[in-house]
Structures are given as C-alpha cells and as structure tokens.
Amino acid sequence: MTSAVDRRPTAASSSAPPPTPPPRTPPRGLRDRAAGAGFLAPAVLFVAALLLTPFAVTVYRGFFSDGRVSGFSWFTNYGLFLSDPVLAKSIENTLMWVVGTVALPLVLGLGIAVMTNGSGWSRVARLLVVLPYAISGSAVAVVWNFILTTDGAANQALQALGLGSFAQGWLLEWPGNTLVMIVANTWQSTGVAVILFLVGLQTIPPETLEAASLDGADGLRKFWYVVMPQLRTVSVIVVGSSLVNGLKSFDLIWVLTQGGPGRNSETLAVSMYQETFLALRPGAGAAVAVVLTVIVLLASWLYLRRQLTPKGA
Numbered sequence: 001m002t003s004a005v006d007r008r009p010t011a012a013s014s015s016a017p018p019p020t021p022p023p024r025t026p027p028r029g030l031r032d033r034a035a036g037a038g039f040l041a042p043a044v045l046f047v048a049a050l051l052l053t054p055f056a057v058t059v060y061r062g063f064f065s066d067g068r069v070s071g072f073s074w075f076t077n078y079g080l081f082l083s084d085p086v087l088a089k090s091i092e093n094t095l096m097w098v099v100g101t102v103a104l105p106l107v108l109g110l111g112i113a114v115m116t117n118g119s120g121w122s123r124v125a126r127l128l129v130v131l132p133y134a135i136s137g138s139a140v141a142v143v144w145n146f147i148l149t150t151d152g153a154a155n156q157a158l159q160a161l162g163l164g165s166f167a168q169g170w171l172l173e174w175p176g177n178t179l180v181m182i183v184a185n186t187w188q189s190t191g192v193a194v195i196l197f198l199v200g201l202q203t204i205p206p207e208t209l210e211a212a213s214l215d216g217a218d219g220l221r222k223f224w225y226v227v228m229p230q231l232r233t234v235s236v237i238v239v240g241s242s243l244v245n246g247l248k249s250f251d252l253i254w255v256l257t258q259g260g261p262g263r264n265s266e267t268l269a270v271s272m273y274q275e276t277f278l279a280l281r282p283g284a285g286a287a288v289a290v291v292l293t294v295i296v297l298l299a300s301w302l303y304l305r306r307q308l309t310p311k312g313a
Contacts, residue, residue, distance in 0.1 A: 101246030109193025
C-alpha cells in the first residue's frame with residue numbers, strides 16, 4: 001500500500017521571493033493630456049512670441065517721447081487723449097463705428113436670414129449678400145468712392161430723379177462721412193452674419209416650432225420667445241466679430257477719406273497710423289495702439305463674459 005503524497009511545500013519553494021508587481025503607469029487620461037500639451041506647446045509658444053513680443057515693445061515705446069533723443073516721458077503720450085482734440089474726435093468716431101458696425105449687421109443679417117430661410121430663391125439671395133464679404137476692404141472702398149464722390153453715382157441718380165436738392169458731398173463733411181462709411185462697411189460685413197444666422201435657424205428642431213404653435217405662440221411671439229433664445233450662441237459670434245472689426249477698421253476709412261477732412265473722420269486705428277508714420281510721433285502712435293488694444297480686449301471680454309455665463313450662475 002502506497003503512502004499518501006506529501007503536499008506540503010518544500011523548503012526551496014517556501015523560500016522563493018514573491019512575484020514583482022508590475023510598474024505603475026499614470027492614468028491614461030493624464031498621459032493623453034500630457035502628450036497633447038507636449039505637441040501643442042511649440043505652436044502655442046511660437047504664436048505667443050509673435051503676439052506678445054510686439055505688444056510688449058509697443059507698450060515700452062509708448063512711455064518715451066518723440067524727440068530726436070528719445071527720453072522716458074512716463075504717461076505724457078497717454079495724456080494726449082485728454083489734451084489733443086484730434087484724438088478726442090477719434091475716440092468719438094470709434095464709438096460711432098462700434099455702434100453702427102455691431103447693430104446694422106446684426107439686424108440686417110438676422111432679417112435677411114429669416115426672410116430667405118427655406119425659400120426657393122435663398123441660394124441666389126445668399127450669393128448676392130455674401131459676395132461683398134469676399135472682396136477686400138480696399139476694393140469695397142473703391143466701389144463706394146465711385147458712388148459717393150461729388151459727381152458720383154449717388155448724386156447723379158438723385159439728379160436724374162429730380163431730387164438734385166438732396167445731392168451733397170457725402171465724404172466732405174462730418175458726421176455724414178462717418179455715417180456713409182459705416183453703411184459701406186455694413187454692405188460688406190452683413191454677408192457673414194446672414195450665413196451664421198441661417199446655420200443657426202437650420203439647427204432649430206422643427207418639433208420645437210410645432211410645439212410653440214400648438215401652445216398658441218405665433219408670428220412675432222414665437223420668433224422672440226422660441227427662435228431668438230436658440231440663436232443666442234450665433235448672436236454672440238456675430239456681435240463679437242462685428243465689435244472687433246469695427247474697432248480696428250482702417251482700410252475702408254483710409255481709402256475713402258484718409259481720416260479727413262481735417263482728421264475729423266479718423267478712428268483710433270487711423271490715428272495710430274497718422275501719428276506713427278505721417279506725424280512721425282512713434283511714441284504717441286504706440287500709446288494709441290495700446291489704448292486700442294485694451295479697448296478691444298476689454299469690450300470683447302465684458303460682452304463674452306455676460307453672454308456666455310449661464311443665467312443664475
């Protein structure tokens with residue numbers, strides 16, 4: 001009779017070291033974020049250098065006088081906004097441009113988008129409205145210069161219709177010249193607002209509109225309480241882009257009036273060019289550039305912060 005097999009571990013097996021645990025690896029999400037940051041870092045640093053370095057140099061230059069031996073002048077160049085009537089008028093014109101270039105494209109773009117949404121001739125309408133946006137600002141200015149000069153198409157059309165008493169020098173007097181340039185800018189910039197609002201309208205679920213109609217909302221009430229809240233994001237984009245473009249408008253103004261007559265139609269962007277390159281006051285031009293940049297960033301931040309913050313937060 002065979003004896004039972006002894007299953008107790010031998011001395012050699014009992015003294016074997018425990019298995020080595022596998023090395024710990026960072027979580028996959030953390031590794032992905034670190035890899036993404038590593039790939040993006042060179043591009044971010046490159047773009048930051050291109051943007052921040054010129055701005056830092058401009059800020060530094062704004063604290064120096066414009067004499068042959070440029071000395072440190074503290075805030076003298078920034079004080080010109082309080083003492084120089086040209087820069088005060090420039091701020092006034094810039095505010096007019098901001099209001100006009102934000103309100104007009106917003107209202108016209110939304111109206112045209114609503115009227116052409118789903119209609120049979122919408123494609124033709126979109127092409128006609130968007131086509132000016134594909135033209136450069138200088139080309140738009142040449143077209144409108146042909147229309148607005150003293151012997152241009154606008155005055156000739158008025159005379160042909162027997163309304164010659166309304167003919168005038170559209171670009172020769174302030175504030176009329178600023179207003180007609182805002183209209184010219186609106187003619188160019190409305191196209192992109194139309195496209196954005198059309199995209200927003202086409203993303204509204206039909207069930208939402210049908211439910212609103214069943215609840216008794218129709219016409220203006222349905223548009224205001226149902227459609228407009230769902231176009232909020234698109235409206236933020238339209239207003240934000242129009243705000244920035246209005247603050248930095250240059251080419252249209254320069255080609256049409258060069259800031260005249262007597263620098264009365266200048267905006268801050270035109271004043272920056274005038275002070276730096278024509279008046280040969282680079283310190284004052286740098287100060288104007290810094291103020292314009294601060295206004296653009298502050299206005300954009302305040303608007304976006306208010307629009308994108310959830311209600312009740």
